[in-house]
């Protein structure tokens with residue numbers, strides 16, 4: 001939990017900060033109302049300890065402004081000894097609790113713990129109370145399973161806040177869909193939503209894609225170009241496959257996030273940008289941070305709120321609903337018989353929802369009667385083997401790609417640089433494809 005301590009008296013501030021840091025909390029300090037609001041806008045604060053008497057602004061006013069910026073924030077007001085009327089008023093204004101000066105540290109800790117528990121309970125209650133009605137959402141999404149209901153509940157709570165969200169999940173689990181939903185439920189919904197796939201940016205063009213460039217900044221640069229940060233001004237930017245960013249670009253990205261402005265390649269001035277950043281990845285960024293292939297400070301910057309989307313095989317309750325969803329999407333009048341449906345729920349869907357969608361497209365196209373049975377399902381589902389061996393052009397091509405990559409890796413003793421070279425692709429693209437196709441070294 002991140003706590004912002006607001007007090008104009010440095011001694012009092014240090015005392016509280018020292019104590020709370022020892023208790024394991026993340027702490028930021030502010031001495032004035034202005035500093036409070038500035039820090040609050042920049043940091044993912046959960047709780048504010050607010051001294052009611054500040055030199056520059058009134059505590060009531062600051063409380064109201066904090067709640068306006070983030071209605072989910074908790075505030076404990078610190079009031080003068082015996083100032084009962086103040087205490088009553090701040091509670092009415094939405095403070096969660098108050099303490100009188102001089103602050104008793106044991107008591108403070110108890111109050112903080114109560115707020116902390118309340119945060120978790122509030123989240124649970126919201127989840128249990130109302131199953132989220134997906135037809136009210138601004139995107140079409142299936143969430144029949146408790147796991148997806150939980151994801152949506154988190155999305156709804158996170159959407160209103162200004163913080164960065166890291167969306168994690170295997171390929172095809174719906175990361176981009178969730179990012180779109182976060183944007184559409186946010187106060188920025190009428191601004192642009194710009195997704196960029198970091199894995200698809202050609203080597204050497206990262207900076208120009210993200211931050212833009214000035215006319216003639218490098219060979220072939222042509223005229224001035226706005227990067228995705230500028231394009232997403234007043235909206236949301238989805239950095240998809242963010243784990244694919246080279247370290248040098250990660251450093252510049254971190255700077256951009258901290259300074260809320262970009263410097264175009266070949267440009268001098270800083271261009272301010274107002275962008276909410278969403279990031280998605282199917283890699284284990286935390287592990288990458290430990291291994292040193294992803295900047296730790298950037299990881300923490302991006303990971304203010306994490307949304308984990310579970311793979312489809314861990315939320316099989318969604319499968320029947322998704323089957324109907326996609327039949328409907330393709331205007332199919334076909335009916336799936338019980339045997340076929342039961343077989344579909346047994347399959348593990350390594351490609352998750354995207355794979356389910358492709359399987360249904362194929363099945364609808366090739367079905368021999370309006371009632372789809374076992375025999376109409378693709379071989380991998382019928383035999384419960386995870387490889388696509390027959391079917392559409394795309395499925396066949398994917399399979400050929402997978403075979404070629406595995407062969408090249410085998411030939412090179414799984415040295416990725418050499419395998420990539422023999423395939424005529426960059427190592428980065430190879431890693432991306434391995435990830436996408438679920439290719440891992442065995443044993």
Ligand SMILES: Nc1ncnc2c1ncn2[C@@H]1O[C@H](COP(=O)(O)OP(=O)(O)OP(=O)(O)O)[C@@H](O)[C@H]1O
Pocket residue numbers: 140141142143169170171172173174175176177178282325353354357
């Ligand atoms: N819960 C859901 N309900 C309905 N459709 C979904 C759901 N989740 C994903 N989809 C659909 O499945 C497809 C894949 O989703 P999406 O592109 O968001 O996945 P992803 O996690 O970004 O995949 P990748 O890692 O390959 O980029 C899209 O067509 C999306 O609309």
Ligand SMILES: [Mg+2]
Pocket residue numbers: 175176240
């Ligand atoms: Mg995606």
